[in-house]
Amino acid sequence: MARTKEFDPDAALQAALELFWRRGYEATSMADLVEGLGIARASIYATFGSKHELYLRALERYNEQHDPGLLAELSQPGPVLPAVRALVRRYAGMGDDDRKRGCFITNTAVELAPHDEAAARRVEVSYDHLETALTAALLRAEAQGELPAVREPRALARMLVVLLQGIRVVGKTAEGGPRVRDAAEQALTLLD
Amino acid sequence: MARTKEFDPDAALQAALELFWRRGYEATSMADLVEGLGIARASIYATFGSKHELYLRALERYNEQHDPGLLAELSQPGPVLPAVRALVRRYAGMGDDDRKRGCFITNTAVELAPHDEAAARRVEVSYDHLETALTAALLRAEAQGELPAVREPRALARMLVVLLQGIRVVGKTAEGGPRVRDAAEQALTLLD
DNA sequence: CTTATTCTGGACCGAACGGTCTTAAAAGTT
DNA sequence: AACTTTTAAGACCGTTCGGTCCAGAATAAG
Numbered sequence: 001m002a003r004t005k006e007f008d009p010d011a012a013l014q015a016a017l018e019l020f021w022r023r024g025y026e027a028t029s030m031a032d033l034v035e036g037l038g039i040a041r042a043s044i045y046a047t048f049g050s051k052h053e054l055y056l057r058a059l060e061r062y063n064e065q066h067d068p069g070l071l072a073e074l075s076q077p078g079p080v081l082p083a084v085r086a087l088v089r090r091y092a093g094m095g096d097d098d099r100k101r102g103c104f105i106t107n108t109a110v111e112l113a114p115h116d117e118a119a120a121r122r123v124e125v126s127y128d129h130l131e132t133a134l135t136a137a138l139l140r141a142e143a144q145g146e147l148p149a150v151r152e153p154r155a156l157a158r159m160l161v162v163l164l165q166g167i168r169v170v171g172k173t174a175e176g177g178p179r180v181r182d183a184a185e186q187a188l189t190l191l192d
Numbered sequence: 193m194a195r196t197k198e199f200d201p202d203a204a205l206q207a208a209l210e211l212f213w214r215r216g217y218e219a220t221s222m223a224d225l226v227e228g229l230g231i232a233r234a235s236i237y238a239t240f241g242s243k244h245e246l247y248l249r250a251l252e253r254y255n256e257q258h259d260p261g262l263l264a265e266l267s268q269p270g271p272v273l274p275a276v277r278a279l280v281r282r283y284a285g286m287g288d289d290d291r292k293r294g295c296f297i298t299n300t301a302v303e304l305a306p307h308d309e310a311a312a313r314r315v316e317v318s319y320d321h322l323e324t325a326l327t328a329a330l331l332r333a334e335a336q337g338e339l340p341a342v343r344e345p346r347a348l349a350r351m352l353v354v355l356l357q358g359i360r361v362v363g364k365t366a367e368g369g370p371r372v373r374d375a376a377e378q379a380l381t382l383l384d
Numbered sequence: 385c386t387t388a389t390t391c392t393g394g395a396c397c398g399a400a401c402g403g404t405c406t407t408a409a410a411a412g413t414t
Numbered sequence: 415a416a417c418t419t420t421t422a423a424g425a426c427c428g429t430t431c432g433g434t435c436c437a438g439a440a441t442a443a444g
Contacts, residue, residue, distance in 0.1 A: 007422090023307070024218070024303055026218030027218050027303075029400075029401065031401085041404095041422095041423085042405080042421090042423075043422060045403065045404080051402065102302065106302065109362070109364050109365060111216055113365055114292045115215070124365045127365065127367075152374075159375040159376075159378035162371065162372055162375035162376075163351075163355060163379075165357075165358040165362050166356070166358025168361075169298055169302060169360075170319065172301045172312075173319065174312065175316055179350050179353065182350040183351040184354075185347060186347045186351035186382065187355075187382075189382065190378065190381065199392095221431065222432055223430080231393095232393050233394080233433085234391085234394085235391075235392065237432095238391080243432065
């Protein structure tokens with residue numbers, strides 16, 4: 001005998017992700033969220049608990065949305081190095097708007113991780129996933145003879161993780177486009 | 193017939209830099225600044241204008257403090273590649289506290305650059321300086337026969353800038369130390 | 385020592401902050 | 415259709431925000 005929800009919590013979470021992603025945690029006020037989510041303030045608190053919990057939920061949502069595609073991209077059968085290259089180039093080749101927004105994980109790592117244990121944990125998990133996926137891909141590349149056996153897959157994967165994070169930072173500025181594209185191409189020569 | 197200043201504006205600016213660097217712009221309140229600078233609220237406004245202007249001044253101060261050392265490090269006579277390697281390894285090898293604090297430029301790029309024109313400009317200038325210094329160094333390395341002529345100094349410099357920014361981001365998390373050290377070593381093989 | 389000047393500390397400002405609560409409407413059950 | 419339950423909207427809470435103002439202390443010049 002309960003009344004049905006009138007809004008879609010999933011869509012609301014998505015809207016919250018959009019806001020936090022674009023403006024960061026501190027600069028996004030509850031008033032912004034009320035407007036952006038299109039639902040009442042009380043409903044936000046009833047559904048998500050607090051601004052902080054909502055942010056963490058948005059962070060998880062971001063991971064859920066991006067991890068599977070990444071994993072699939074890197075574990076396709078056939079040659080793997082082209083997939084890795086495509087991934088890095090996609091990060092580096094994004095349009096101005098995407099570049100400005102950056103990566104939600106990067107943004108969280110910088111703004112919250114140093115003084116927010118819960119946020120830091122999720123960032124770390126995210127890096128772990130990416131590093132593991134890249135390492136597995138590079139190991140497979142090695143096994144398939146695409147990569148000289150002399151390379152160290154784990155260290156190479158870590159280099160790519162760090163590079164991708166750097167791309168998301170430098171990409172935030174106006175001249176970031178050319179900068180990160182050059183950087184990506186240089187780093188990718190390590191895969192030859 | 194004027195009363196002398198009772199505090200050192202330079203020291204105050206330094207304290208402001210410390211606070212903004214560690215907590216970011218939004219999370220640092222004027223109350224924090226009053227306490228951290230050890231001077232009256234009104235004196236802060238009289239001296240620096242506003243919170244935002246104070247932040248920009250702190251940003252300039254950061255650049256003034258770090259740019260000369262960097263430039264000197266990279267333009268010492270003799271072999272240049274060892275200096276470049278030492279620079280990257282120093283970034284990657286910092287202790288937990290420094291790693292958590294990260295780089296003030298990185299923090300500004302992520303938190304403010306997307307929606308703060310003035311801050312974005314200064315970040316860009318900072319990247320320009322670093323890229324230029326690294327490019328000059330790599331050109332010198334090439335001229336001195338340290339670097340194969342086939343490499344592209346500017347692109348390589350851009351890669352290092354992006355890498356350094358990535359190091360500052362990934363370094364913020366608990367397991368960042370090993371990650372960024374591996375990443376740095378891998379990237380540095382591009383200089384061989 | 386007086387006077388003119390300027391800096392200091394803190395009270396104070398309206399606005400915005402994150403979060404709570406009340407009220408009334410809407411929907412499922414009977 | 416009546417009743418119960420849960421939702422939604424927004425008024426409202428105390429607090430903190432960035433920023434201003436003012437009274438008084440401190441200083442240099444006369």
